[in-house]
Amino acid sequence: MIDYNSIPVTMVKGVSAAKQQELHAFGISTVADLLLYFPYRYEDFHVRRLDEVKDGEKITIEGRIVSTPVVQRFGKKSKVTVRIMVEEWLVSATWFNRPYMREQLTQGRDVVVTGKWDQRRLQITVATSEFADRGAMRKDTLQPVYSVRGKITQNWMRKTIAQAMLQFSETISEVLPAELMRRYRLMPRKQAIAALHNPQDAQAGKQARRRMVYEELLLFQLKLHAFRALNRERADGVAHEASNTQVKEFVRSLPFELTDGQKGAVTDILADMRSPYCMNRLLQGDVGSGKTVVSAIALYASVCSGYQGALMVPTEILAEQHMRSLMKLFEPHGIQIALLTGSVTGRKRKDVLAGLQMGAIDILVGTHALIQEDVFFKRLGLVVTDEQHRFGVNQRSILRRKGMNPDVLLMTATPIPRTLAITAFGDMDVTSIKDRPAGRKPIKTYWVKHEMLERVLGFIRREVDQGRQAYMICPLIEESDKLDVQNAIDVHVQMQQAFPNLSVGLLHGRMSAAEKDEAMRAFSSGSTHLLVSTTVIEVGVDVPNSTLMIIMDAERFGLSQLHQLRGRVGRGEHQSYCVLIADPKSEVGKERMRIMTETEDGFELSQRDLELRGPGDFFGTKQSGLPEFKLADMASDFAVLEQAREDAAELIGMENFWTTAEYRPLHDMLKQEQLFQGELLD
Template identity: 45%
Template sequence: MDKTIFQSVRFLPGVGPKRMEPLHDLGIDTIYDLLTHFPFRYEDLQVRDVSTIMDQEKVTLAGIIVTEPVVHYYGFKKNRISCRMAIGEQVIQVSFFNQPYLKNKLIQHQECIIFGKWDAKRSTLMGMKIISTKEDMEETSNFEAVYRTNKSIRQSTLLKLIQTALPLYKENIPNPLPSSIQKKRQLLSHPEAVEGMHFPKDERHSKQSRQQLVYQELFCYQLKLQSLKKKRHHSQKGQSILYENAALKVFIQTLPFTLTEGQKKVVNEICYDLRAPYEMSRLLQGDVGSGKTVVATIAMVATALTGKQACLMVPTELLADQHYETICALTKETEIKVGKLTGTTTLKERRQLLEQLEKGELQLLVGTHALFQEDVIYHDLAFIVIDEQHRFGVKQRVQLAQKGMGVNVLQMTATPIPRTLAITTFGEMDTSILKEAPKGRQPIKTFWVKEQELEKVYDYIEKQVQSGRQAYVISPLIEESENLDVQNATEIYEMISKRFENRLSVGLLHGRLKSDEKESVMNAFQKNEVQVLVSTTVIEVGVDVPNATVMVILDADRFGLAQLHQLRGRVGRGEHASTCILIASPKTEQGKQRMQIMCESTDGFYLSQKDLELRGSGDVFGLRQSGIPEFKVADIVQDYDILEQAREDAITFVIEEEDSVTYKEIQEFIEQTSRETEEVLNG
């Protein structure tokens, strides 16, 4: 591979020291960066008929200038050129703002071709640029690229640099895809696609170019993931947890319920990994209430039975408390010692707990971010479980895994991940899925009502409480500010307390309460001493009160589908029929659509796919937190079919061609070009 394409952009004519910094700000450091700084859209320069265009549409119109152009000056450096242009029998107004130098190009009685935005109400073309003659049009494509720029680099400058670089370096652009795959998928070569993205001959050429770039980007990424997976499976560095099968079966028989078929299958998958010589790297996806905690507990007990240690990391103290109590209850008939470590653990308790942990007297530890702090030393950590994994950054997960040697890692999520995201973000991991709900769970009915019907909803809550049930009322998200969310929840709590005064007890839960205050409120709710719990989204995961059957979510249109599904999952956890009521008056079509979808389905996997389609991957999970790469061209929702093809080809290629010259050349290309992926995969 000719590496001159990866040399600094400063070697290109027209790039001096002053241009280097603004180019760097655009992510352009090398010649290859410049040539792969692709347009984010195209302007259609084909001349249109006035009768076919819509208001505010960008179009190219051709006509005769019938009046002398006049420049009007107003304010500092502000001006407008005005003239009239005849298109057939119709005469329209043409205006250009702050481009007085164009006056000389608008010549009365001569033909002119102008690109601009059409204002139908005023019959005016708000001109953006002049395409002088029909000959100019014939010499160029009907599509003109529009690039992402900054204050120091204009469109024209960027275009000029690309026009300079392409003929000089086109032959040096690598063509990393194997010829067999290029032929199989009927793709252009990489150099052809790069040129076609900047200067497409027509729409078909533009689509073909994009298809090659999308496929190549996804194939290279998937190849990296599949290589990592293969290396891990052939590595002997992991801790093999050789537990006694009979002893684990005895523990499972002590559980107060029978495992579902889905739970049995997933337990077997995880335990197979525990016994293997390689490090486990598994993702457990389980829909709300599918019983992931029990599965994780069985695997942690298997680890503890060998004398090794396991820990469970969760994102909130509330969840840590709940998991700690659940695991203590499930292991009460064993000699396994369970501990809990959070930010509010007292110094005395912490000192004692860390001492037991280092000596190996404590086998299972549940906690928050506190689990990977510097002074936390494990005697023999062999297995970690990370619950609600998308709440933790990549580096935080790595820090915890580094607390032991060859540690086995199980990441869990109650936010079902669409296949699109799963194979992009977690392609190097093994995956287990729990869809089946434990027996006895009642389906949840979901209703969407407008804000003006709120009184009827409160009447419904009161009737449910009178029949012995309990309810949640969720305060809406104001913005990314916990203080404002707390303030909002407090106001709702005061209003509801007044509404139900002397008839039922109302509690308040939010992230700013002290740990013992949260515990007190939750204990009161679990004992039915509090019938209505007003809360922020702090109860989104993990909280389990089987008697609560009503979930009211205020301003529900502020939440995404995945989060609404999580909140809804706090009810329907017992034998009683449950209801989720979404209070919302959405202003947008997308908002209305989200409410309708929530009422139609309780399948978390279907909802997460819809959420992805409506909002995009960054909004669903948060790009930084989840480790979803930002591709230059590919869109993992729009390009799902290509993603599947690229993954299938990458899996086959890793198996069949790993020792080939082509494979090594592709790896070299990936090393040269992947920055974002390197950061994502290595934390």
């Protein structure tokens, strides 16, 4: 049988070379691509009784025309109105800007119309209409709605996919083993694809979707488990040999007690580091959960084993902060630590590079300057990346290639829901720190409307008078014609006028790196009382004296981002506050504000954020590694994802998975993914 993956889409009747080019923009090159281009929703053309319909609903009704059409004109616009007898009701039907309908709407003719229902007037505003005497009709069907643009129309896409099914449905072969099909009572693949494009009813559509979602998630999980299985076979990583005694001695030297979460994370990480396989672990924890200390223990273990460590962070100011923190911890133990950022130049930079290459530097802390071509390590054993989602996949992999398969520890303060951790980081082990250091006071969070700004300004004055500092976050840099939201430059001017005796700083993404660093240093040193900023502050420095976070137009941010911003305060001994200034118009916006005032748990917030926004917007970056699925949805299909994950692990662990004919279709699909090239997932 011909595989539909290899049949060019031009073999479908009606697809010209020009249409082929247009389809290419949709990612459609083959018949398989076309048949797996599923609709994102359906239009329901089932005829309904009027006593079952609510006001404002989109409905389809069937009746007989009982009046002559009336045409009204308003300049270039027009409307045609006619009376239709529907069951025992006399309904008024109106077509806007289609004067040609007058000729077709003849008395006594049977018609099916779809449109918006006005219960009070017994009136329907018609979107589409069909006549019984013209043959085939859409009534009593679910019509697929595809994502289309340009010259590809909805009707053309429907006809072309129907034609492809007619010509090539026999080339669709089953890929799932019979045992899984029986276990979950799944619809056959050919039937499921046909039903997704043309469901007979809602139930058939649901069953078809369930089948294809499971297939999609199983294949993805098989890919991840195959990667892990193949990489586990390659014991060519760094086997660190730091003893428990050495690590315990270092932990005892810390000026505080580790939390249970930190202890658990250290146990997981050290077990990975001591094995001959490459560690690939994600350490996630809420703001202030103590991830840096855990990474410091891992770096110490690497140095004790005779290797070097690297810590890469997204900003210079954060690199300097980590440098100071680690120096306090490591200096008593004689460990040499150096800083490499864009600001380290000339002789100083040459000395760092030379010391690194000779092995005189044990740990290098820096920004993406660490991945420049002239940076060479003598014996790199551990790579730690902080706020890993701020770096692209390529940047992270370049740093890893500076050593011979060093262990990799990625850290994030954006707690990731388990659903996304399984997908975006499915090739990694995930460790979560869920507790917080003792003595941290909860941040009090308030939601106020814009008209209360004067009271908020009074709050700023009181905090500054007590020797504290405040942030004010705005969603934009400059004024926008399209968005009626606060912008940092205007707000900065307003705050300077409101507080003429205070030092008001400004920070935004269009400033140069030197200007940003200067603004942050002024705030860190306490010389700036109020810092007006965009979200560039989200991953910033630790300023224990800042106790007030004000977020303008807070409804424009996602929950996770709001939580990250809130985490910039509450780092010292004084009570801290977060004030959300928002007038949300949508229910989602109001719900965000309510959730923020109710909980400080970043893991709970991240799950709620996923439910409100969906997975596509969660990371806000294409380099997050989040896969794009055709059908599966990370929020609603979590149970299927979990099951697919278990099934994939079971299959990959079975010897006959790689040899038996029943599993060959799945095995072949993994081969198509080029899984066997020896490359690590990043």
